[in-house]
Amino acid sequence: MAKYLIRYKCGHEVERQLFGKISDRENYISWAQEQLCPACQRKIHHEEVACQRKAYHNEALADAAAKGYPKLEGSEKQVAWAMDLRYTFVNDTEDYIKEEIEYVIPDTYKNEAARNEQLAHFDKFCTELREVVAYLVANKTSAKYWIDSRFWIDPLTYKFGEEKTQKDLVREIKKEMEQKKLG
Numbered sequence: 401m402a403k404y405l406i407r408y409k410c411g412h413e414v415e416r417q418l419f420g421k422i423s424d425r426e427n428y429i430s431w432a433q434e435q436l437c438p439a440c441q442r443k444i445h446h447e448e449v450a451c452q453r454k455a456y457h458n459e460a461l462a463d464a465a466a467k468g469y470p471k472l473e474g475s476e477k478q479v480a481w482a483m484d485l486r487y488t489f490v491n492d493t494e495d496y497i498k499e500e501i502e503y504v505i506p507d508t509y510k511n512e513a514a515r516n517e518q519l520a521h522f523d524k525f526c527t528e529l530r531e532v533v534a535y536l537v538a539n540k541t542s543a544k545y546w547i548d549s550r551f552w553i554d555p556l557t558y559k560f561g562e563e564k565t566q567k568d569l570v571r572e573i574k575k576e577m578e579q580k581k582l583g
């Protein structure tokens with residue numbers, strides 16, 4: 401075991417402890433000299449992620465404008481985040497519908513009638529699901545709602561116990577829609 405001062409491609413020097421055979425250490429050092437130091441690599445990674453996030457946000461903005469979605473209320477930061485979550489929610493729901501329809505493939509059904517029955521059943525469900533999506537987009541204008549829902553909307557922040565299937569969502573929101581009509 402020995403300490404080496406490695407000078408990376410970016411010019412930064414970092415002290416590293418290296419183990420193993422001398423020839424392996426030397427190989428490692430000559431490889432490392434051609435790389436960016438860990439701090440510079442992290443910095444570039446963060447910039448890339450921030451850039452992707454910005455591109456996604458621009459998509460969300462354009463989509464909301466094109467579809468005439470209501471403006472969200474909250475601080476500037478909250479609104480920006482909530483818009484991305486709303487965009488993810490609407491798109492993921494449409495992707496889910498597309499995937500499920502493709503999944504109702506002929507081979508897995510006894511006959512055409514059984515398949516059609518399943519398709520009709522799913523079609524009814526999709527109509528309800530789209531009503532729920534439209535209701536949420538029209539009525540949930542507080543950025544807080546979308547941010548609080550991130551654990552079941554955003555795959556990157558999924559939290560155990562907070563998941564909602566599309567069926568759960570329809571059940572829950574239909575109830576809310578009914579109550580709203582009555583109240």
Ligand SMILES: [Zn+2]
Nearest residue numbers: 410412437440
């Ligand atoms: Zn560096």
